[in-house]
Amino acid sequence: MKCPRCLSALNEVDIKEGNLNIKVDQCTSCKGVWFDAGELDMIDNIVEPVFLETRKIPSKYDQLTPLDCPYCDLHPMMEKAQHPRDEEVIMDYCDTCGGVWLDAGELEAIQRENWWTSLYNLIKKMS
Ligand SMILES: [Zn+2]
Ligand SMILES: [Zn+2]
Numbered sequence: 071m072k073c074p075r076c077l078s079a080l081n082e083v084d085i086k087e088g089n090l091n092i093k094v095d096q097c098t099s100c101k102g103v104w105f106d107a108g109e110l111d112m113i114d115n116i117v118e119p120v121f122l123e124t125r126k127i128p129s130k131y132d133q134l135t136p137l138d139c140p141y142c143d144l145h146p147m148m149e150k151a152q153h154p155r156d157e158e159v160i161m162d163y164c165d166t167c168g169g170v171w172l173d174a175g176e177l178e179a180i181q182r183e184n185w186w187t188s189l190y191n192l193i194k195k196m197s
Contacts, residue, residue, distance in 0.1 A: 071104065073097035074137035074148070074162070074171055080104060095140075103177055104140060107168030127159065127175040137171060139164040 071080045078099035085092050095104040127133070138145040141164065148162035148171060162171040 071140040074140045076100045101174035105170045128173050133160040137162050141169050
């Protein structure tokens, strides 16, 4: 798969935490992360950030740029979802496959606040 943001290659990255062991795809260049459907749910229990990005969340302009789904064959355009508690965090999710794209920094922001549950519910509600 290719990064929807910068079209660099995505690298499989292991997230290990307790009994949990999932693979996500991380961009080798911009460090954004792709979660297949359900992976965001599984990662819900991770409290400690597994991989931290120190870079800032992309600018509003960058975040609002439409991105194509890297997973689906037809590369449908992903939907935007703004977190209700922090309008700086805008995620992209695919209506077709249920995958979620987080830019570098967004993952950190969400993990720091342990927002996984509300985030996941938000996506469910909007999809
Ligand atoms: Zn990238
Ligand atoms: Zn998709």
